[in-house]
Amino acid sequence: MDLFATGFNAWNQLSIEQKILTDEPHDLFAFTKVLSATAIERPVSRLTYTIIRQDGRLIVAGLAPEPQHLELLYTSAEDASGQILTIVKDQNTHDSNKLIKHSSVSSLEPDAIFACTPPVTQIAAFSTGFVILHANGTVSTFGDSRFEACLGRDIDPPNRPSETPGPVPDLHEITSADDPVKCVTAGGTAVAALTTSGSVYVWGSSTTSSTAPKASGSSSHHHHRRGHAFQQLSGIPNYTEIDDGKDVVDVALGESHAIALTADGLIYVIGENNNGQLGIGKAIERAEEWINVPFNAAEGSKIVGVAAGPRASFILTART
């Protein structure tokens, strides 16, 4: 299998097998092969490091956390303030499991434990909270009530508080037993769910960027805040159309960009490209719509998955 990466590399977090040459590393602006191995599992990429399970063992690139935390960090979701959410099995039953939240990777005592029925199969973090996929294909969220739109649901303390997992009702209406959600992903202030049939629904908060005022009279200095991958997000999950409605088989969200693999084996990206995270070169700073990235898997290989760090994208290929 091969792993290709593009994007933010200030701490050599994309230099997985490569020699580290200069002391101020450049970002990667095109998908570059960074690892070859018999078995590569989906990378977990955060701001300063990338963790990959290669042939059964974890390897790490970039400014890395302490080795004893690697396994935990690889299997958990981390929000922007460093809160860590982990799935824990329930003994004796497969009908439920638990989510455990720690205030940071080094905190010993959990600060919240949520029992989950049906059990949780996958989790992802946005800036201010978490999205949860259950075994029956339903989706829950919890997090900071200041960004209610990211939760995709009404909050109404004490009945439906923001800090404990609660279902995303509109998503349950859109999807159905025939087409359950198979994967959730999140980044920045956006959250997405991918259904089995290949539709991507996105929700979240985008208020701060679209209304960002331009300083009058003075030059158009931006405010040091990166934009959002999707324009006009709201608290209601919305179908995002890729190239006239192609079916999607895998999708991943970064802090301000997203990457998708369509059923016909093509790669599409959208959002900010300041650090090369879209893998389309330097010329385009931002893609407002989903655009196709010219990427060809090697002869006899095909793309099997995509992943995203906050400012990086990954493509995983395997021999057919």
Add this chain to the structure above:
Amino acid sequence: MSSLRDQVLSQYRNAAATVATSQHASPGSQTTTTNTPPEPSQPTGTDLKALAMQQLLQRQAQLLIKLHEFLPQNADTGVDEDLLQTRLDDLASVCMTAFYAYRFDLLPYYWRWIYTDTLILMSYHAILKAAREDSFDENLMDRVVESLDRALIVAGGAGKPLGKQWIEKTLELLSRFWEEAETSEEETQRPQKRIKRDTTFSTHEPFGRPNLSAERTCPRYENWTLERFEKYMNEESQGKLLPIVFTDLTKEWPAFSDMPWNSPEYLLSRTFGGRRLVPVEIGRSYVDEGWSQELIQFKHFLAKYIDPSITTPTPNATTPTQKLQPEKVGYLAQHNLFQQIPSLRNDIQVPDFCWADVPPHPTDSTKNQTPVHVPQLNAWFGPAKTITPLHTDGYHNLLCQVVGTKYVRLYSPEETGRLRPRGMEHGVDMSNTSELDVGVLEGWDEDGVNDWESIRKELKDVPYWETILNPGDTLVIPIGWWHYVRSLSISFSVSFWWN
């Protein structure tokens, strides 16, 4: 070669050397909203992200020092300046993500420190480029001042030993340097937009003024001693404090005489030629749809929101001088301008009454704010018809009117139940703000949505007090009193909160 130019450059080089060795990450993940860095704690709490950011910042500081060393020659420095710029921008944007992700009181201190240092380095890079090409110009000054002001306003100028003190000193140095550079360039001055000299802000009240009812008008006093005031606040009123106006508390303020705040020219001279950034609220009132905030140059705030007629577009424009009204309402509200621009602080004085012992909140002790050691100052500067909706503060308040006139309506804390306090909105407790729009209730403003007629009936017998503040007037707003404030003309006020 100007020695001031050299001073600016060496000031920056020293700053970069400081950044290159600063230990932003070492205090761990402590949070603090004050401007004092927390004491270094055990390194066990060190946040990986903080450490990474510190390293990245330090590398950029070293690259800038290297650029500086090559300054006199046009040699190849070996520094990739595009990458340097990208990395500084990366640092700033990662900090901004943290600013939004944390509730402001939980934000670890180092994020504000790293942001401040990053913006200092950004302005250093701009200065170095200008020095290399000998192109110190208007645009450069704008950019440098913008970076430094953003660090002050957005991050509170956090960090030591640089931070606020360093920024203030550097802005002062830059302003002297620029003044010198401009004077030597005066002869070649091209005609451009200029602020009319010797003008003062118009005192016109374009929307008229409410009729005050005699029995509800706040009483006006003068010649009170601190003892008398203390007695009034604590005993005389028997817990039934009323809002009152003093007409003589601010008589000595230079802002009324030698340092005239009603003069656009004076204010521009105190704000680096109007270059300093100020936070401006856009929209009628912070509870309205479409309300927003922006950071803009003070001169643009004056020209765009206060009085478009104070800048003369071109000398040949002979159209009759009709009163130009700004399109949107822009309000410099609740901003500690005096911490940001200390030279304006000397034009006012904290009234002695702010040191008086005062009682706590009369009806709800949970509304008391933590005691402040010194009174909290805020500036309120805007055109006619800026509105602060009906709300209460967790402090006693002296509202001092300096320029123009303001109408204030006040309701007692005991009426809280009838004033429709708001609830939680977007995760923010809005219970200190009322749903009632006094302007609409009185028919001064329009609103088609609500059934104000029934609310009017509901409020008919709720007693209130009111006043119009003129320059020199000071309104005492006791803690917990609901107040609605509306400017009648261009207005500049200062509030002092204490407890």
